[in-house]
Amino acid sequence: MIEIADCTLDYQQDKKRIRVLDQFDLRINRGESVVLIGPSGCGKSTLLYLLAGLLRPTAGRVMIEGADVAGPRRQTGFILQEYGLFPWLNVEENIRLGLKIRHEALPAARETIERILAEMGLAQYRKHYPSQLSGGQRQRVALARILTLRPDLLLMDEPLSSLDALTRERLQNLLLDIWKKGDITTVLVTHSIEEAVFLGNRIIVLANKQPTFILNEIANLGMGSRTYRNTEDFFKTTNQIRALLEGGAES
Numbered sequence: 023m024i025e026i027a028d029c030t031l032d033y034q035q036d037k038k039r040i041r042v043l044d045q046f047d048l049r050i051n052r053g054e055s056v057v058l059i060g061p062s063g064c065g066k067s068t069l070l071y072l073l074a075g076l077l078r079p080t081a082g083r084v085m086i087e088g089a090d091v092a093g094p095r096r097q098t099g100f101i102l103q104e105y106g107l108f109p110w111l112n113v114e115e116n117i118r119l120g121l122k123i124r125h126e127a128l129p130a131a132r133e134t135i136e137r138i139l140a141e142m143g144l145a146q147y148r149k150h151y152p153s154q155l156s157g158g159q160r161q162r163v164a165l166a167r168i169l170t171l172r173p174d175l176l177l178m179d180e181p182l183s184s185l186d187a188l189t190r191e192r193l194q195n196l197l198l199d200i201w202k203k204g205d206i207t208t209v210l211v212t213h214s215i216e217e218a219v220f221l222g223n224r225i226i227v228l229a230n231k232q233p234t235f236i237l238n239e240i241a242n243l244g245m246g247s248r249t250y251r252n253t254e255d256f257f258k259t260t261n262q263i264r265a266l267l268e269g270g271a272e273s
C-alpha cells in the first residue's frame with residue numbers, strides 16, 4: 023500500500039506561501055495503475071515528487087508499505103518527459119549505468135541488459151548514441167534503464183507528451199505490457215484523456231483549485247487490453263472524464 027496521508031504541501035515563492043495540497047489523502051494498492059489527470063498547475067507533479075521522496079510534505083505522511091518515505095528509495099523508478107540520457111554514452115552504456123551505480127555483479131548485469139534490450143526492441147540500436155535515436159526510442163532507453171533496476175513502483179510524469187501520435191500509442195502499448203507482467207505499481211501523470219483511460223485502472227481527476235482536491239475517481243474496469251481503445255466503454259469513460267475536467271474548469 024502506498025499512502026499520502028493527510029498531507030499539506032506549501033511552496034514558498036517571493037515570501038508568499040502557495041498551498042498546493044491541504045490535508046490531501048490518496049491510497050494506492052500494490053499492483054494498481056493509477057493515473058493523475060487535472061488542469062495545469064493543480065499539483066500532479068507535486069504528488070509524484072512526494073511519492074518519489076524528492077519532496078517532503080509540510081505536514082502529514084507519505085508511506086510505502088507502512089514505512090515513511092524519507093528520501094528517494096531504490097525500488098522507485100521515475101520517468102520524466104525529458105529522457106535523462108547521457109549523450110556521450112551509447113544505448114547499452116546508458117542502460118548499464120543504473121546497474122553500475124548499484125554495483126551489480128557483471129554477469130548478472132549483462133544478462134539483465136540483454137533481456138531488456140530484446141524486450142524493448144532496442145537490440146539493434148545498442149551502439150547508437152541518444153542523438154542518433156528518435157524521441158520514442160530515447161524514451162524506450164530511459165524506460166529500459168529503469169526496468170533493469172526492477173522497480174516495484176514506477177512514477178511517470180508526462181513521459182510520452184513530446185512524441186508523435188503513433189509512437190505515443192506504441193509506447194502506451196509497451197507501458198501496458200510492462201504493467202500487465204505484474205509486480206509493479208505505476209502512477210502516471212498525463213494531460214491526455216485517452217492515455218489516462220487506456221493506461222489507468224483507476225483515474226484520479228484533480229480539481230482546478232488551489233489547494234487542489236480529488237474531484238472524482240473513476241474505476242476503469244474495462245482497461246487492460248490493446249483493443250480497449252476501440253470499445254464503447256473506452257469512449258464512455260473518456261467522455262466522462264472530459265465532462266469532469268470541463269465542469270471543473272468552469273468552477
Ligand SMILES: Nc1ncnc2c1ncn2[C@@H]1O[C@H](COP(=O)(O)OP(=O)(O)OP(=O)(O)O)[C@@H](O)[C@H]1O
Nearest residue numbers: 033034035040042061062063064065066067068069
Ligand atoms: N518549486 C516551486 N516553487 C513555487 N511554486 C511551485 C514550485 N513547484 C510548483 N509550484 C507551483 O505549485 C503548483 C502545482 O505545481 P505542479 O507542478 O505540481 O502542477 P502540475 O499539475 O503538475 O502542472 P502541469 O500540468 O502544468 O505540469 C503550481 O501553481 C506551481 O506553479
